[in-house]
Amino acid sequence: MTEAEAKAEAADSLIDDIDDKGQPIKRPGILKDKLPSPYPNKVAAAKANNGAVPPDLTTIVLGRHGNENYIYSLLTSYFDAPAGIKVDDGKAYNPYFPGGVLAMPQQLFDEGIEYKDGTPATVSQQSKDVCSFLRWTSEQYHDDRKRWALKGLVILPLATFIVLYMKKHVWTFIKSSKRAWVTTKGREPPHSSK
Numbered sequence: 001m002t003e004a005e006a007k008a009e010a011a012d013s014l015i016d017d018i019d020d021k022g023q024p025i026k027r028p029g030i031l032k033d034k035l036p037s038p039y040p041n042k043v044a045a046a047k048a049n050n051g052a053v054p055p056d057l058t059t060i061v062l063g064r065h066g067n068e069n070y071i072y073s074l075l076t077s078y079f080d081a082p083a084g085i086k087v088d089d090g091k092a093y094n095p096y097f098p099g100g101v102l103a104m105p106q107q108l109f110d111e112g113i114e115y116k117d118g119t120p121a122t123v124s125q126q127s128k129d130v131c132s133f134l135r136w137t138s139e140q141y142h143d144d145r146k147r148w149a150l151k152g153l154v155i156l157p158l159a160t161f162i163v164l165y166m167k168k169h170v171w172t173f174i175k176s177s178k179r180a181w182v183t184t185k186g187r188e189p190p191h192s193s194k
């Protein structure tokens, strides 16, 4: 998507907000908004999904062992349950889910969407794109952070060199001068009026 397309799609959603007087309003979405939940609350979400609440996926990639590889495997691995495993109505078998039976049915199917550039819309292609997106939502500032780190790596050695040089410069006077203390005991202080 171009930025304009993404903005147009965000504006299609109505987001809960408040106006200047504090009254609740609905306004068109902007790019920084979270995707609105399709359910009003967790009870309604569980009721619509065989008792399991669909998790918030914003940072799910960081919250599962295997990160996006796990999500990819989960999305692409719906099979008939092997003998001995009971799958209740509305549930599905997926060997990657702990326990094997989960309340989320298969979500992605071949040709489920159409790519504008003609990329074949296989389950694995769609899963890869979803995983790339979820990796980004999990660490939206990843690239900025790396860029700042690179800048830091360049600037810090330079700054260290300048600071050490300045320190040497400033301390030269003290380090190269010799001080001696002599006792004045038993001697008249200089310029004494006596």
Ligand code: HEM
Residues within 6 Å of the ligand: 049, 052, 053, 054, 055, 057, 060, 064, 071, 074, 075, 097, 098, 101, 102, 103, 104, 105, 107, 108, 130
């Ligand atoms: C491509 C879109 C989707 C992705 C990437 C996705 C991904 C996930 C992930 C990673 C989990 C957590 C699995 C775990 O705990 O390890 C999950 C759970 C779940 N998802 Fe989805 N999901 C998608 C779409 C949906 C949709 C559209 C629904 C409902 C209509 C849904 C319903 C659920 C439910 C009910 C669970 C809880 C499963 C359980 O605990 O048994 N998901 N999903």
